[in-house]
Amino acid sequence: TGQSASPNARLLMDYETKILPHAGGYGRYNRLAVVFSWFPCFAVTLNLFSDVFYTLIPDTYHCKPDPSLLPSAFLPSNLTKQDYLDLTIPWVNGSGLSHCELFKYPSNTSDLSGGAPRERVSCTRGWEYSAVAGLHSNFVTEWNLVCSDYWKIPLQHVCFMTGWIVGYIFLGTLCDWLGRRRGFLLSVSLSSLFGVAVCLSSSAVMFLLLRLCQGAMLAGVFVSSYIIRLELSDPPHRLMVTMIGGFFAVSAELLLPGIAALSRDWPVLQALATVPLLLLLSYWCFASMFPESPRWLLATDQLPQAKSSLQEFATRNAVCLQDEMYPGEMLLSEIDLLNGEERQPRFYSVLELRQTRVIWKNCLILSFTLFIGTGIQYCFTRNLHIHSSNFYFTYFLRVITGALACIFICLSVNHFGRRGMLLLSAIITGLSSLLLLALTQYLQGGLVLVLSVVGLLFSQALAMLSAFFSCEVMPTVVRGGCFGLVMAAGCVGMAASSLMELQNNGGYFLHHVIFASFAVLSVLCIMLLPESKHKSLPDSLKEGESQRRPPLFLSRPNRDHLPLLRARPPSSEYNPDNYSRLVSATRKMLSKDSLPYRIAAPVVPPLQSNGDAQGTETPREVVL
Secondary structure, three states, X not given: OHHHHHHHHHHHHOHHHHHHHHOOOOOHHHHHHHHHHHHHHHHHHHHHHHHHHHOOOOOOEEEOOOHHHOOOOOOHHHOOHHHHHHHHOOEEOOOEEOOOEEEEOOOOOOOOOOOOOOEEXXXXXXXXXXXXXXXXXXXXXXXXXXXXXXXXHHHHHHHHHHHHHHHHHHHHHHHHHHOHHHHHHHHHHHHHHHHHHHHOOOOHHHHHHHHHXXXXXXXXXXXXXXXXXXXXXXXXXXXXXXXXXXXXHHHHHHHHHHHXXXXXXXXXXXXXXXXXXXXXXXXXXOHHHOOOOHHHHHHOOOHHHHHHHHHHHHHHOOOOOOOOOEOOEOHHHHHHHHHHOOOOOOOOOHHHHHHOOHHHHHHHHHHHHHHHHHHOHHHHHHXXXXXXXXXXXXXXXXXXXXXHHHHHHHHHHHHHOHHHHHHHHHHHHHHHHHHHHHHOOOOOHHHHXXXXXXXXXXXXXXXXXXXXXXXXXXXXXXXXXXXXXXXXXXXXXXXXXHHHHHOOOOOHHHHHHHHHHHHHHHHHHHOOOOOOOOOOOOOOHHHHHOOOOOOOOOOOOOOOOOOOXXXXXXXXXXXXXXXXXXXXXXXXXXXXXXXXXXXXXXXXXXXXXXXXXXXXXXXXXXXX
16 A cells, blocks of 8 residues: 555646646646636626625615505595605604604594694505615515514525535535536536526525525535636646636626616526526536546546546647656556556545644634635725715725735735735735724725725735635645635625624624734734745645745845754855865875785786686785
8 A cells, every 4th residue: 555655646746747737738728628617707706796786775765655544534635745755754854754664643633733643653564665776676675674674684694605604615525525527517506496496586585595505506616616727727827817717706796787777676687697507507518618627536546537537638738648748757557557456536525634733724824814804894895885875886896996906916926925915915904994993083084985995905805815825725635625614714704794784783893893803813823824826736635734834034044943053064165276186185195105004905817818727816906
């Protein structure tokens, strides 16, 4: 077993430098597969952010007037519509007509003036709503989720995020067991099915449960497509292919308001958001559009499948893959040799992290930073709502900052490293949050807006970079499960805002204080992370454990790293004069006759011809 493990370990270790280049590298087929992995980003984002339109509360709404609450002799036809509303609905100073109450008059009264005896009662015949942004009806207006039923709106978002959390954890692990392709196809099929079922929801409870199930499946689509994108790319292209996927997500957010305006009703919007998922079902028919990761096949000892996958990639990349892939090594022969030893595939789960230290530490830190990056955005967007109550202003400003965060990552991370830019994003996010927390009442509205936009930009950069970083530093054998854990922590941060709304924003200040403190704490945690820029992806748990953080500060090259021991003297550099003097001294020593030791040894004469006799041996001096 030790001999059989050694070649396989060498194959994994050489994947980035020798296997991938000789299978075509980041060739035409790899690029094509990466392009097809971007489309799921569009479909997933469309279904994720459509929830914003489903749960949007109309700007104005009030109870429908109930004629049965008025005196029996009253004739509504004698009044204008506005007078009729003023007569039947209480007026609330600063907000207009009451959202949740009606006036009830005694049946025998004839005095309808302001001093008439009347009482306030809850709405009896439903509500009248103004048009919702982009939609005429949504989840709120369909089932009247206002006033006493308002709590069902944030509950729906919490349940939706719970579905994502469950999907990230279980379907991420499923990608490590079944593979990236099968995990993707299973998730796409079920998410399409649940998406169609949501359109047919007949009650708020059914809508909530179906959205929970769809969220779980959408998480599987996202995880599998994100991972395959990185595993098919070489180190120089990993960042760019990931960020282009981010731009696909931004484009879906930009198009969503227009799609909602064309839909007018929430079932139509849900149907249109499900169409891209249905189109992704075509990946069932064409394996080349979403191939299995040969890296994962090798890491899990599925050697026959790995061999055929590498041959497929080499053929489609127009590379001649022969037995001798590189001098002195025969990759396909080694795979056949290992396969002949009846090696059984071995699959891993996130439970393997209990036996690790470095991988578990990296997973916890990046989960923490992603949790902060998603959770603290609520603090910044709330200030945007205070600055302007226009829904589209807040929505598009958040989308634009997301696009700017993608551009910032593209321009900086490959130059300054993942860890450095993650640290910078955490610092700016924490500073923006602390300044808003301490100085909001002393700052002008424009400065509050600027700090909120800056904080929103870098908090989104923090979230994006945490997800990308985690996918790079986690080993291939548990990449799906570990990446799912990190993304699940991000969903917990997103659900935190809905928990505040369940309490009518009663705990907002505490929420802001906690996340600002966490942002400062994350600065210290990020320093413990390794650097993955231009490095190979780890494949085994051993490779994941071997990752170490770089030094915080550049040390002098001649300085000893053991301060309790005496430093070694600097090694002398090569000097041609010293070398020439050494050579001349050696020659003089060898040319002297008075050498300390001489040993007499027999001298063997040269071979004689067949007719000559051998001569006597004469002594020869050998110098030791």
